[in-house]
Amino acid sequence: MKRRNILKAGIAGAAAGALAAPAIVGAAESFRWRMTTSFPPGLPFYQSGPGSAEWIVKSIDEATNGRLKIKLFAAGELVKWNGGFDAVTGGTVEMNSAVAYYWSGKVPALQYFGTVPFGMTFQGQNAWYYHGGGLELWNEIYNDFGVIGMPCGNSGVQMTGWFKKPVNSLADFKGLKMRIPGLGGKIYKSIGVNVKSLGGGDIFPALERGVIDAAEWVGPVQDRRLGLHKAAKYYYNTGWHEPSTTTELLINKKAFNALPKDIQAIVRHVAAAANIIAHTSAEALNGDALEDLVKNHGVKVLSLSTEVIEELRKKTAEILEAGAAADPVTRKVHDSFMSFKTKHDKWANTSSRQFAVRVRGG
């Protein structure tokens, strides 16, 4: 859409003081959008707080001086938690926030724009999006659906999860009843885990009553909110299954293209700002939450054994390769991701890993 109103307003410019040049009035249109999310009302990081869906809506309002006002609906308020993709592609709403792997039932390759088991962490994953062709591939896929996707947050390395008893060996995983969805679940299943699918609100009661032996959710902040530490005390790290889960901003393309170029730019910059603001808020909050869990709630933080990690690594490679072999789009995305990862790993191993191991210690 072309801008229709370029008005000169020399008087305002002249009054604006020494720093102001003659003024040009900005684009005149204003827009009312609706945005859904996959997250419950008030959920820290995703729905509320710095970098969240609420923050994005408010930031766009401020930066556009009210020219793009977005009414926000949490999961269930307008559509179900997993209804955002259909709502945006169908034009019911203009925008949705979720994680792209929620839609991997429709397009398997979308898994790579959520997180990849044994994949890259925040810095590499985003280097791939912004500078390694990842964002282009993401939108090549979405082009057929008339939508645009971009990152707007990142959980960082998630925790492996909560276990009622320590799990030391592969044998301890055989028959273990564990709540874990998606690709992570598929991989656990391949080592004999009895994988259960449960909504967020159902995890605590199931874990507490012993219906399940273990559960994966997100990390210290979100897990504490669900009370998982009251039902299990062994909290495993390494986050092999979700090293950098990306929050997705999904936008109806027709609606986006109808925005003036300046508002389009604002939406993109706010999404990128949300990406780092949200991610670092998780980094900050998880430090506090983990300390609280360990100091005040008797939680023990443990690491998976090498035997378990290496078997999961092997199964992950097999399952990712089978997915790529079965679908040309997945093949293309997989190869782009892995080729970038190989290169980035060399840098990460020299820079951040050396720093983490030799300098930070711990």
Place this chain on the structure above:
Amino acid sequence: MKRRNILKAGIAGAAAGALAAPAIVGAAESFRWRMTTSFPPGLPFYQSGPGSAEWIVKSIDEATNGRLKIKLFAAGELVKWNGGFDAVTGGTVEMNSAVAYYWSGKVPALQYFGTVPFGMTFQGQNAWYYHGGGLELWNEIYNDFGVIGMPCGNSGVQMTGWFKKPVNSLADFKGLKMRIPGLGGKIYKSIGVNVKSLGGGDIFPALERGVIDAAEWVGPVQDRRLGLHKAAKYYYNTGWHEPSTTTELLINKKAFNALPKDIQAIVRHVAAAANIIAHTSAEALNGDALEDLVKNHGVKVLSLSTEVIEELRKKTAEILEAGAAADPVTRKVHDSFMSFKTKHDKWANTSSRQFAVRVRGG
């Protein structure tokens, strides 16, 4: 400054299609600013390319629809590379991009808003800025100077530097002639290094001719540009001295306060977007550059020995503590930084370190 022109433009709104609500024209003023930087023309990452000063100026122009136009001057074009602080505080220009530790001669505590030896990496450093009180402290200091500071990029973990011969023990550092500025230089001096201060352009000839035995600059991309691999082959990592060097956007407060609120918001969002876009561009480019240096230029990547790292750690703690003891502002910033670091380290050691060591390997 209050906005002077809120014009209703119903016709444009009515023409804007089903998604558009009645329109309100944005703030009418426009502004012409000048921005200096500490960087030479075309310098990747800092001056040119994604997330750089050029990118920031262009992004602000687009997102404000030309209402804030900024004329950019590289180092030496309007003021010297280290003249940006005076230019912004004095009102010669409205904006500057540099690294805050360049001004630590004026206010020692500004070191902490550049990078801290043995400090935090990208995620922790930014979590401290955005969510741990860091940004507030930064601007508490700048308030007295009538300026505002914010992060707009990050080099990530820098390389320790280039050495003509391997350095295995502390003894190898005694009398070693090394180019390294700032706090890193002060710490090397304390272990007996003969520290040299040289501008970027003087490093290669000095290293090649053997006037110096070693040199620190930034990382693979920038170092290769200077040709340092042609003068020395041993490239050490761990980046103990600069784990997350923050690029600073410095803004004249009076000029910023004269902007309408929407443009202020845009400047802040573009700076935050630049922070992640620039940082991840370094992550992406360094992977390529390091591979090239090793494969095609016979560079050997090595790690400092534990003996050397531990002595540097001890000296760093002493020197930082002495700085804090000598100055109440530094004390306040130091304590905030270290207290946040202690908490964040616990999370980083559980999440990203475990992932780096156990999952990514290398």
